[in-house]
Amino acid sequence: MLRHVTATRYVTPLREGGSLPGLMEACDLGTYVVKFTGAGQGRPVLVNEIVAGELARALGLPVPEIVTVDVDPGLGRTEPDQEVQELLRNSAGTNLGVDFLPGALDLDPLAFDVGPEFAGRVLWFDALVGNVDRSWRNSNMLLWHRCPYVIDHGATLTFAHDRAAAPRFPDRPYDAGDHVLLGARPDLDAADAALAPRVTGELVDGVLALVPDDWLDGPPDAARDVYRTALLGRVARRDAWLPGVVAAVAAGRPRPVERAPRRPSWLRIGGAGR
Numbered sequence: 001m002l003r004h005v006t007a008t009r010y011v012t013p014l015r016e017g018g019s020l021p022g023l024m025e026a027c028d029l030g031t032y033v034v035k036f037t038g039a040g041q042g043r044p045v046l047v048n049e050i051v052a053g054e055l056a057r058a059l060g061l062p063v064p065e066i067v068t069v070d071v072d073p074g075l076g077r078t079e080p081d082q083e084v085q086e087l088l089r090n091s092a093g094t095n096l097g098v099d100f101l102p103g104a105l106d107l108d109p110l111a112f113d114v115g116p117e118f119a120g121r122v123l124w125f126d127a128l129v130g131n132v133d134r135s136w137r138n139s140n141m142l143l144w145h146r147c148p149y150v151i152d153h154g155a156t157l158t159f160a161h162d163r164a165a166a167p168r169f170p171d172r173p174y175d176a177g178d179h180v181l182l183g184a185r186p187d188l189d190a191a192d193a194a195l196a197p198r199v200t201g202e203l204v205d206g207v208l209a210l211v212p213d214d215w216l217d218g219p220p221d222a223a224r225d226v227y228r229t230a231l232l233g234r235v236a237r238r239d240a241w242l243p244g245v246v247a248a249v250a251a252g253r254p255r256p257v258e259r260a261p262r263r264p265s266w267l268r269i270g271g272a273g274r
Contacts, residue, residue, distance in 0.1 A: 002210050006070045032097035034069050038090025043215045045154035046096045052129045052153035054207045059195050062149045069097035107141035107148050109184045119184035120191035127174040127245045129156040135178040166226050170233030171240040176248035199235045204228050
């Protein structure tokens with residue numbers, strides 16, 4: 001099970017996210033980026049955060065701890081923003097939290113060499129889950145204590161928003177043309193050999209068991225089976241999407257961006273973290 005904590009203080013909204021996540025302190029003295037069930041993107045995004053995030057962790061990729069967070073809507077009473085107050089009122093109960101990494105920087109592979117092995121594994125994983133949100137515009141990777149972390153997996157497994165698309169997911173091509181790690185010499189062959197055999201029914205079932213039943217659309221067992229079938233089918237049908245990723249790696253990075261690593265604005269707020 002995911003660790004469960006109770007929020008004790010709403011610190012600040014994080015306005016870089018379209019769903020208005022918030023930074024919150026909790027009963028374990030930790031600080032978390034909380035994504036709310038009442039946000040406009042809905043609970044499928046939170047399900048994807050758990051499924052893709054914990055799958056990445058199980059495959060050896062570094063992911064900040066994911067927890068469930070009990071939120072009392074009264075914590076927003078003193079927040080001057082009416083939108084935040086309404087969001088907290090609509091999100092009473094269990095929400096999703098991601099461990100806050102104080103002082104982390106946006107990871108720029110032009111400034112920090114992640115190496116071909118790590119790049120290959122992240123790219124292979126993103127292709128597996130159909131992650132459209134790890135581009136040169138927004139890497140969704142952090143550098144913390146000189147270690148890279150992958151974050152924000154809500155934009156994966158897009159069939160979660162349209163169950164009719166689930167049967168097509170195993171064969172769906174992955175457009176890696178804008179992937180932030182194309183220029184990092186990703187070793188896809190090694191990644192495929194190492195990771196594909198690890199995506200088993202047992203592993204996927206274990207990850208899906210972490211999702212709260214009331215976040216799933218319809219009967220929980222049937223909803224989990226949709227994810228299970230889609231993910232295991234995608235591993236089995238790698239010949240349908242992996243060659244396109246290999247071709248994107250061969251073509252190289254289309255648009256390198258020279259910039260110094262910076263601290264995301266939602267991390268530039270000071271205060272203690274875990």
